[in-house]
Amino acid sequence: MNAGQTVFRQLLQFLPRHEFNLCARRYRGEYRAKSFTAFDQFLCLAYAQLSGRESLRDIETCLNSHREKLYHIGFRGAVSRSTLADANERRDWRIFQDFGQVLIGMAQQLYRDEPLAIELKQPLFAFDSTTIDLCLTLFPWAEFRTTKAAVKMHTLIDLRGIIPTFVAVTTGKVHDVKMLDEMPVTEEAIYTMDRGYVDFARLYAIHRQGAFFVVRAKDNLRYQRLYSLPKDKEAGVRADQVIALVTQKSKKGYPERLRRVSYVDKERNKRLVFLTNHFEIGATTVADIYKQRWQVELFFKWIKQHLRIKAFYGTSINAVKSQIWVALCIYLLVAIAKRQLSIKCTLYTFLQILEVNLFEKKPISSLVAEALKQIPDTQDYNQLNLFGY
Template sequence: MHTGPTVFKQLLQFLPRYEFNLCVSRYRGEYREKKFSTYDQFLCLAYAQMAGRESLRDIETCLNSHQEKLYHIGFRGDVSRTTLADANERRDWRIFQDFGHVLIGMAQRLYQSDAIALELTQPLYAFDSTTIDLCLTLFPWAEFRKTKAAVKMHTLIDLRGPIPTWVSITTGKVHDVRMLDQLPVAKDAIYAMDRGYVDFARLFSIHKQGAFFVVRAKDNLKCKRLYSQPKDKETGVRADQIITLVTQKSKKGYPERLRRVSYVDKERNKRLVFLTNNFEIPAETVAAIYKQRWQVELFFKWIKQHLRIKSFIGTSINAVKSQIWVALCIYLLVAITKKKLGILCSLYTFLQILEVNLFEKKPISQLVTEALKQNSGPYDYNQLNLFDY
């Protein structure tokens, strides 16, 4: 009989426990708590994410059915729904946020040498948000509309991975454009955004910090063309212009020149107009950068479909943020494990294999190899695309 560690335990071995304990100490996560540690809470929420458990009773029943394995996984306290509910309500969610940032740093270092579909020397990021609908009766603090509650997850994605590098969770009422005030901006980096982020004063702030942006223009853009640059219509580019804004408010917000690129997407037969402060890259590259922004949309779709943040096991703001951040930690942990073990299947396929084998006692690499052999269909072994499914 094989007595090695379970798949769940092997996955957890890639967690930096020292940094986790530092995050716990920073917010006094163990204050007056002797029986159910912060790590026990993290393991319960991590198991819920991996195994698809969506209620406190469900988590309690399923974990206790593997009672003899829990100690070897890392549990030191008894798992009960009341204890877990109390921990979700009281224990500071910022513990998991800070630990998420630790995992982000690890993932970025592992994926920093990965290429993207564009030949760029600068870092490329995509910024967007997704709305998670909630019940107004159960979550009255999550202001959104008169009859609906929601929270928003504002996310900055490093497209060399793609890895979430910055996440902010707000109520649904917070407008997306306001988050540009908090966005961490790196010099020489390029930020791709949708037209919901067109605020010329805030875009000028990014420009003054030495970074670049590519944003889709709104239909009511008022501008004056200074001159046009040569274009190649075969690439889909219809116009490449240097412009200046003309309305009083927009010109006050962004007093310098901008570049306007008009592009026709031949696949969808749709005309798109982009604004950027980068005057060096080719016009078709501007369009390609915006197309890469869809990676953040795919990330949101992946998170919502394959991690459990649609139903919450607590109703307070602390419980909701804790669950979302643990979900992000699991995403990052799976991405880190995949990279370190050299797993060649997509992240979704890898997670599927882990989900149904959490308590198997086989090496993860062997488990993946055996699972992939069972399917004779073709697999895309491109490690750059984590979202194939």
Template sequence: MNAGKTLFAQVMDFVPWKTFGRIIERHRGDTGVRTLSCTELFRIMAFAQLTWRESLRDIEACLTANQSKLFHMGMRHIPARSTLADALNSRDWRIYHALAMRLIDRARRLYAQEPMGVDLDATVYALDSTTIDLCLGLFDWAPFRSTRAAVKMHTLLDLRGAIPAFIHISDGKMHDVHVLDMLPIEAGAFYIMDRGYLDFSRLYTMHQCAAFFVTRAKSNMNARRVYSAPVDRTTGLVCDQTIALNGHYASKDYPEHLRRIKFKDPQTGKVLVFLTNNMTLPALTITALYKNRWQVELFFKWIKQHLRIKKFLGTSENAVKTQIWCAVATYVLIAIVKKELQLKASLYTFLQILSVSVFEKTSVSCALQTDAYTTAPPDCAKQLNLFTF
């Protein structure tokens, strides 16, 4: 039993504090700060994420009720609500973005050998975005509709371990296709996208970088068949074709051949048409890759359900981005702890246990022990039977 550190402190030990300190110095994050440093703000935000605190008053009340345990959590004092609000507005969000990216690099190395569901040695990414609705009266810097505000979280998810490799936070009006201009393209990797990212000039740039993409074709795509490969229709494949674009601008944007695969889902009967620049993989492997794109949808659903990114503690752009990046860093940190300690519990179970036991002084492995146990029945040999006749 670990009698010295709380569970929260043990989780925080996995944060690279020296690297975090250099990031803070680079951005001059603690310049002029007297009461709440950038590291303390991250601890409080991580605490709010792990224990599901939803307001500044909620955080203050919970920390006040456990004031004697704050030292063991690495906190010096309880910040006032106004101090915490000022910190969220003034601490540069890029500090927590850099910390999250550092944790992401570490997590991706740990999960590099995780099974992916497809027998493929290359790295596979799923690209998509999710919209977080906001109140236009409070978040006027993030316009979306005439009466609504929103921010978009554009995410490139590494399918090995479901670790986000790239995240961009924008206002709700930014079209998904523009995020392709910001992606760090990795040669030899596969990028799985839906039809919202179908832009031939940007896809050709990805092709020239020696990366592969898999997306779906639009119904009005103008193309001609160049060659048809034989397919086994019993597997659901309808055709496997090499095509060339016919449109004047489309043919200039993507002057080379593409591969079109038509697949009919045996379960739903829905016909899907895929486009890719990979000409060597089996057609069924391409369809399986696109099927795995749903992992990014599950990732968005998971973080919206288990992290605090739908209710924000501040209304400024800096406060919103700080909270989102702290949430991402917390998610990746929990994934690192799970892998480093080789814990069998799921991330959901891990978060549920931490939410009610962050102040407990026990080892993480003992707290997450999920082995069922039974209490031995008492010895009833000397117990008289009331109903003996």
């Protein structure tokens, strides 16, 4: 089936090309493009992500060293750093954002039966952000502090498969809690967040949309205990209370009852207090839900370590957002291919094998099987475990 096709080409076959063309057409991606198409640009940036290229010159040199294979992969225009730089500056980044949403839908469908780490029938999401530091001189539009520039990547993760379902890239000055206004909410789903997202008016908006939240409370929370629920001290639950907020601003923002759970994490000997509008689950389940928030932190660490989103190929906001969204597309593409091919290794190992064999002409499944025979069973013990077995 894949005889004569490079690994890169086989991987790209999991992409819905028609959907990409629709995204390009939506934002006039081919306007005044004589030869270097939107898909050519995507392929260049995808190759850079998969192979770890550090600069435009690096991308140009490495791709042109495989010139005779590029047409069969899908390239239709000549690869040059000046053409790629112009495309990164001018071609609308929303092409890649919309295509990323298409891949998100595909990945969610493939991983819909993935078991959660806890017993829970409802969809579970984690919301957080990560800051990517930039040079203020090169990126003046991304001013963060007086002498520092940065962008933030606000991400909602579907914990059934660790799939990013919503991503917003903003300047570093945008406060995390404001992004709750943009976050999509699904009825009956549970959203877990850190205490930086405690804004009672915004949490009440989630409640009114029929969804649930589990958020860590701030230390200065003022409340009135209405009554207490039974607690299991052996499991670490110190208090399980139904409360009402008492300060004027808080009570106006969230006029209904809340549940307050005080929990001691015995592993770290740390006391944590959670707030939730879910009254049907156990107090230990509330704590377990919050623990799953750590998966979004692992996701951020994974993409920063294994994809190129800390050094950029252009300095404009368009170039930065294009590169971030292509990186997310590659993450999703590798996750989709891994599930479609039933690859039995971690996502990191799979990406490593692809990285050094992009232009090999072997079926991906056979290539991975051969590589895994040479890898000791303990090689992934200290790696971030996303999509692991």
